[in-house]
Amino acid sequence: MRKALGSVRAKAAVGATVVVALALIATGVAVLLVLRGHLQSQAGLQAQVQGAKVAGQIATGTAYDKLDLPDGDEAPVVVTDKDGRVLAAGEDVRALDGKPVGKGKTAGDSRSAEHDDDGDDDGDGGRRLGPGEIDDDVGLRNGSADVGGKVADYRFASVEAKDSRGTSVTVRAGAALAPEEDAVASVRDAMLIGLPLLLVVVAGVTWLVTRRALRPVEGIRGEMAAITASTDLSRRVPVPSSQDEVGRLARTTNETLAALELSVERQRRFVADASHELRSPIASLRTQLEVAVAHPELLDVPGAVADTVRLQRLAADLLLLARLDAGERPSDTRVELAAMVREETSQRLADRVPVRIGELAGGEVAGSRGQLARVLGNLLDNAQRHAAEWVRVSVVREGEWLALRVEDDGPGVPPDERERIFERFVRLDDARARDDGGAGLGLAIARDVAVRHGGSLAVRTGSVFELRLPAAG
Incomplete structure (x- = not known):
């Protein structure tokens, strides 16, 4: 009652x-x-x-x-x-x-x-x-x-x-x-x-x-x-035929369920892929250590160090993705893109493919310098992985936006793959050795950071990646 x-x-x-x-x-x-x-x-x-x-x-x-x-x-x-x-x-x-x-x-x-x-x-x-x-x-x-x-x-x-x-x-x-x-x-x-x-x-x-x-x-x-x-997130609520508030509520609820289903499925794939990616370096490192215990003279120290570094990088990538998924907002400090490009490229003099400096327009953006430097580093790593002889980075001013571009002389990304490469654990060069090809998280991290800074990251042409950020002030 x-x-x-x-x-x-x-x-x-x-x-x-x-x-x-x-x-x-x-x-x-x-x-x-x-x-x-x-x-x-x-x-x-x-x-x-x-x-x-x-x-x-x-x-x-x-x-x-x-x-x-x-x-x-x-x-x-x-x-x-x-x-x-x-x-x-x-x-x-x-x-x-x-x-x-x-x-x-x-x-x-x-x-x-x-x-x-x-x-x-x-x-x-x-x-x-x-x-x-x-x-x-x-x-x-x-x-x-x-x-x-x-x-x-x-x-x-x-x-x-x-x-x-x-x-x-x-x-x-x-x-x-x-x-x-x-x-x-x-x-x-x-x-x-x-x-x-x-x-x-x-x-x-x-x-x-x-x-x-x-x-x-x-x-x-x-x-x-x-x-x-x-x-069971695949189920949907009934939608009445009326076009009133209740009908809009049902449609919005179904949209929310669809987004939730996608998020949960993405999380499941992420956990599964992360577990798979972590299993390989851990297994390799364990094998080398077990061999070293039985036969110390056979210990491959450089290989163990490489596996450890790879494991460390993968753990750092997973930790950053977890923070981004949790909604972590970047700091509101001012970052001079041109100065950041000069500083980051100066540390890559010994890379396999040299990095050239193109036009560097002045201008600041608001955000986390560490995360933006991580984006630049991921874009340079991706470009050097596919470049033949050179990689070029530049910063141009387009109205109220600053565009950081990284291009190389490699074969480029096919048009039908230009969005898929930003998904997590996706690598187009499946034939490449896993150690050389990375875990497929670099571009996904770069786009997430760009979005959380109010900008975007996309493939402008076959081999040109462009990070657009709103200019500060």
Whole structure:
């Protein structure tokens, strides 16, 4: 149960339901307020019409006991003078706001909350009315009335007038608020009944829609769990036909699995090749040492030293590749390529093929001098291995890039092999003796170092290797 409530479907359903509930509650309250205001305005207009009708009779000189007043059930009407004494009242009207109504009695304060009931100029700013005039300013307020023994709420309009003799009177006419209250109550009850039902529908629809939308995600999760359990990286998660976020997630997941499978396979090949490469010099060295123990005079010291040096170089290459694979970033020092070329080539005077110095453009790059020198050394070793008479190295400036080029007069690399040679433990000269041909790690290390320095390493033409690096600054 707790797992179901904590799922994305449950959270989405609860969230959508809460949002819809808040929106509906706010909308319902606004509707009720607008409806109540509109119905009260209608009741006030009805009361105003009844009050104006009675005030018109008084202004034209109709006697108070001859006034045509509506029935109390229809609209309670009370006419009072300036002192609040009742001059006329509708049939069955017994009290207003809890105060008795009867001819000659005082019906409480006859002044409305909105304006002064006295038509005389009493210092309050009211307009002075002449005989037979009606004040256009009508006061409206809510109150209660007892009509025939039944107390109900009404909307009262207070109309000021003067009769033909100049007596100021106030006509208070009411319109029942019961219809308004009934209408508001009906709408409120309908909302209270419909709101829970609507929220149930919203929650159910959201649950179903979310469940359907997340069904591919569950498929992806299940397949990923199976892949983890089986360690079979060749498997792929199902890709839905939709072009939405879930579809992109599935495709990205498959791309990640493919990259992971490639990386793991590459690592396996690397370990296997490294083990194979290490086995040969170790076995040779062991054989020589075992022979030396039995027959010291037969010890091949130069051969043992050569095997040891080769083993040392191979171990250093493997260690550097491991650091590069682990994401080791080069230092951010400045390296002058031209100076590095002169220094490294000066140590190769005794090489089988001489190294010539070509154009050396000035410029610095950011990175590790040791790693860049290793790249240059690997490129020179590769060139000397295939050169006939000469090897040339140069540095040229091309815009924001510095290009270090190593070329030789050898046969060059076939076009279809120019990318394969940068793979680890790959040698094109398979017929060459292993001792002379190296382990096939030099160019792979050189490219990895170039990439981690923000540059590239490629075969520009058959026998020209070009290292491009961004110029510092």
